[in-house]
Each structure stands twice: as structure tokens, then as C-alpha cells.
Amino acid sequence: MKYRSLIASLALFPLLPLTAQDDPTPEKQGEVAVAVVSPGGEIKPEILDLKLVPLTVDELAEEAKQWQQAIKEGAEKVAEAAIRNAEAEAGTDAKQTALDDLAKARDEEKALLTNFEVILDAWEAKGGDAAELRLYASTLNATKVDIKDTSALMDSFNRWIKSEDGALKWLGRIGACILILIVAWFISGFVERLVNKAMTQHKGTSELLDRFIEKIIRRTILAIGALVAISTLGVQIGPVLALLGGGAFIIGFALQDSLSNFANGVMLLIYQPFDVGDAVEVGGISGSVDSVSLVNTTIRTWDNKVVLVPNKNVWGQTITNINAAGERRVDMVFGIGYDDDIDKAQAILEKIVSETEGVLEEPATTIKMHELADSSVNFVCRPWAKSADYWAVHWSITKRVKQEFDAAGISIPYPQTDIHLHKVE
Structure with a gap:
């Protein structure tokens, strides 16, 4: 019996640690969760974002609660400083001290809210619902300044002018934006001239294609420059491009x-x-x-x-x-009367064509009696000319034909109708 009790005790000994683990101690039951990243505005948002990557959605939820508590305490400091500022008399040291405390409290609150947004973004990205906390943060984001308190108003404006996150920051961003646009403009013009020079030396493309390529390259560089310039103002380009991509079907249908x-x-x-x-x-x-x-x-x-x-x-x-081939045939028809000498008319036409500037020797000119029309005997006159000389040749020959036919006594008939009257007895 004695040995049996000893053996039973030894058999149960390995299970004791497991039993101890399953039964949490009172100390563990009362332990309060601590934020992985201590709430504060001194940590840079990009560093905070990296630290949040390994956390689970539950850990991020706890993180958000801890930061909300810190923001609440910061808001209380802002409220207390605002009360002291409202109670202090203008122009006194107490007033200036209150303004300094209020500005400091607001800066700390702003830094906390900036990091709080990073945490909420990370939480939502992993499936959390941050709508309620975002609403709470949005109510604190707006800086409230009593417009009747001129000293506080001027102090806030002066601090904004001197602040690295205020006027200096935006002046720098606007300056960078303008500088990028100017640089993009000059680069696009320089590249366009280079492309134009290269296209001019390459004779295998049309002028239309050359112009198109130059414009596309210039506008592409300007578009890239505009996107980079806009991004310096803090505008997120990614969501805009994603929105355009998602609406491509609707845009395509509309356009x-x-x-x-x-x-x-x-x-x-x-x-x-x-x-x-x-x-x-x-x-x-x-x-x-x-x-x-x-x-x-x-x-x-x-x-x-x-x-x-x-x-x-x-x-x-x-x-x-009309002038793609470089050479064109000038088609003309000249009519003479039925009583005129056709050989003489043809000789005159051949002489005029041979003396007209711009008429090509090859292909050869065709001058033939073409048809016996109702009112005239028609000759076709078909000289060849460069496309650029088409109308000059046409007008010159037409004028000479009229002058030479008149001088030779050859008539140029016009449509006429002969009426024969028969007397009926």
C-alpha cells in the first residue's frame, strides 16, 4: 500500500506544471495590457508605422485604446490651458504664460493625433473598425480660437508663421511645387527639341508623325512633373490613380x-x-x-x-x-467649230503645251481629237506637271488657247440650238 501511493504520486508529478498553467494566478488575472508603442508625439509617424506591422488586429485595437486615453489626457491639458488663457487679463505676464502653455498643449495634441491616425490606418487595414475613434479624433483636430481674443488670435498666427509645420512648411512645399513645374517645363522643351532634331535627320517618317511624337513626349514629361509637384503638397497620388483606374470602364463609356x-x-x-x-x-x-x-x-x-x-x-x-504622287495630269477639253481646221487646232495646242512652263516632258502630253459633240469638235489636252504646278499649268494653257485660237480665226463654240421654221400653206 505504501509503495502504491508513492507510484501514484510519481505518475501525477509531470501533470502539475500543466495544471498550474491552466489555472492563472490572481496576479495574472489582474494584469493590465500595456501598449507596445508608448503613446507620444515624439515618435515619427513612419517609424510608428513600421513598429505596428507585426501586431495583430486585437493588439492594434488595444493599442488604439491606449493612445485614445493619451489623447484624452492631452485634450484635457488643452482645455485647462484655454481656460487659463480666457481668465488671464490681456497684456499681462499671466496672459503670455497662458498663451505659451496653450500653444504647447496644442502642439502635443496635434502630434498625438497624427500618430493616432497611423494606428487607426493600420488597424483598419487588418480588419478593425476605427470609425468611432476617428470621429472622436476629428472633434479634437480643429484648433478653436476665439476671434474676440485678439491677443490669442495674433499669437496663434505668429506661431503658425514661425512653425515648421505651418507657414514655413507650406511655403517650402509651394516653392518646391513651382520649382518642379518650371524644371519639368524646361526639360520637356529641351527633350522636344532633341526629338525634333532627330526626327528631322530621319526622313522615313511623316511630318505629322514627327509632330505627334514630339507632343506626346513633351506632354508626358509635363504630366509626370505635375504629379510629382502635386505630391509635394501632400496630396496622395496613389488613390487618385486607383480611382481613375477603377472608373476606367465608366470613363471609357462616357468618352x-x-x-x-x-x-x-x-x-x-x-x-x-x-x-x-x-x-x-x-x-x-x-x-x-x-x-x-x-x-x-x-x-x-x-x-x-x-x-x-x-x-x-x-x-x-x-x-x-491629290498630290501624294508628286505628279499630276492636267485634264482639259477644248472645243472648236465644225467648220474649223482640226489639224491647225491640234498644231496650235501642241505649240502652246510645249512652250508652257511647268509642263513635264515625261510622261508625254496627250493631245487628241476626242469626240464630235452636239455643238463642237472636242480635243482633249492632257499635259503632266508637278503637283505644286498643277493650277499654274492649267490656267496658263487655258489663257493661251483662247488667245491663239482667236488669232488663228478658230472659233470656240458654245451650246446652241438651230430652229427651222417651215411655212405651211
Whole structure:
């Protein structure tokens, strides 16, 4: 019996530590949780953010409660200092001391609130609900200054001017923003000139494509510079870009016509059906091409009107490039009377064409009697000229034909009708 009791005691001995662990001591039951990061405004927000990374959502909830308590105590200090300031008489040492204490208490409270926002962000990121605590913090964020208390008002303004987080901070940010925009402007202009020089030396691209590439590069640099400049003002660019990305479908649907013009503009720039200065006919509009953007094509009509044609109406229709080949045939028809000498008329036409400046020797000119019309015998006259000389050649030959035919006694008939009257007896 004695040995049996000893054996039983030895068997239960290993279980004693486990039993002790399962039964917490009164000291552990009454232990109060302590914040991992001691509440205070002296710690930098970025350092605090790193320290919060390993914490669980429950630990972050406890952390937020501890910091809220510290903020509450800071708010009480601000309230006490504000009361002393309100009770102090203006112009006295007590008033200045109260103002100093109030400014110090507000600075400490502001630093605490800044770090408190970091904790709440980390808590929400891991699934916590910080709405109530954010509401509490927002009620303390606004600095309340009695506008009737001129000394307090001036003191707050002077402190804001001298504060590193006040006027000095914003002046620095605004200065940096303006400087970045200026630098981006000069860099974009410099790069645009370099690209222009490179494109000028490379003859394989059209002037339209050259202009497009130059504009895109310049605007891209300016856009990047603008984003960097805005970020110096404290604006978070990431959420803005994420919002634009998330709303891409809605934006695309709302701007479908503009996107269609954009796509067609890219096709025009890639396939280059015309270039700057080309004479074209597109969608019933005739004129010379001034420019092509990603939205529309600018055409200057022959009577000097500027017409903006949407790119979808350009690429989606027949495009006639009048001078793309560099040479054009000048098609003209001249009629003579049925009683005139056709050989003499042809000789005159050949002489005029051979003497006209701008007419090309190759391809050869075609001058033939073409048809016996109702009122005239028609000759076709088809010389070739450079596209730039088309109208000069056309007008010069037409004028000479009239002068030479008149001098040679060859008539140029006009439509007429002969009426024969028969007398009826």
C-alpha cells in the first residue's frame, strides 16, 4: 500500500506544471495590457508605422485604446490651458504664460493625433473598425480660437508663421511645387527639341508623325512633373490613380466617341495616308492638311476656312490625296467649230503645251481629237506637271488657247440650238 501511493504520486508529478498553467494566478488575472508603442508625439509617424506591422488586429485595437486615453489626457491639458488663457487679463505676464502653455498643449495634441491616425490606418487595414475613434479624433483636430481674443488670435498666427509645420512648411512645399513645374517645363522643351532634331535627320517618317511624337513626349514629361509637384503638397497620388483606374470602364463609356477618334487618329499617324500640306478630299471637304491630333484632323479649305474633321470621319471614309504622287495630269477639253481646221487646232495646242512652263516632258502630253459633240469638235489636252504646278499649268494653257485660237480665226463654240421654221400653206 505504501509503495502504491508513492507510484501514484510519481505518475501525477509531470501533470502539475500543466495544471498550474491552466489555472492563472490572481496576479495574472489582474494584469493590465500595456501598449507596445508608448503613446507620444515624439515618435515619427513612419517609424510608428513600421513598429505596428507585426501586431495583430486585437493588439492594434488595444493599442488604439491606449493612445485614445493619451489623447484624452492631452485634450484635457488643452482645455485647462484655454481656460487659463480666457481668465488671464490681456497684456499681462499671466496672459503670455497662458498663451505659451496653450500653444504647447496644442502642439502635443496635434502630434498625438497624427500618430493616432497611423494606428487607426493600420488597424483598419487588418480588419478593425476605427470609425468611432476617428470621429472622436476629428472633434479634437480643429484648433478653436476665439476671434474676440485678439491677443490669442495674433499669437496663434505668429506661431503658425514661425512653425515648421505651418507657414514655413507650406511655403517650402509651394516653392518646391513651382520649382518642379518650371524644371519639368524646361526639360520637356529641351527633350522636344532633341526629338525634333532627330526626327528631322530621319526622313522615313511623316511630318505629322514627327509632330505627334514630339507632343506626346513633351506632354508626358509635363504630366509626370505635375504629379510629382502635386505630391509635394501632400496630396496622395496613389488613390487618385486607383480611382481613375477603377472608373476606367465608366470613363471609357462616357468618352466612347473621343476614344474612337483617338484610335482612328493613331491609325492615321501609323499608316500616314497624307502629310502636312497635302491637298486632300475627305468626307466632302477639300483643302490642304494643317495638322492631325488624336481627336481631329485640321483641313484648311481653298478659300482659307479652317475645318476640324473628327478622325473617325477621316479614317472611316474614302481619302483622296491629290498630290501624294508628286505628279499630276492636267485634264482639259477644248472645243472648236465644225467648220474649223482640226489639224491647225491640234498644231496650235501642241505649240502652246510645249512652250508652257511647268509642263513635264515625261510622261508625254496627250493631245487628241476626242469626240464630235452636239455643238463642237472636242480635243482633249492632257499635259503632266508637278503637283505644286498643277493650277499654274492649267490656267496658263487655258489663257493661251483662247488667245491663239482667236488669232488663228478658230472659233470656240458654245451650246446652241438651230430652229427651222417651215411655212405651211
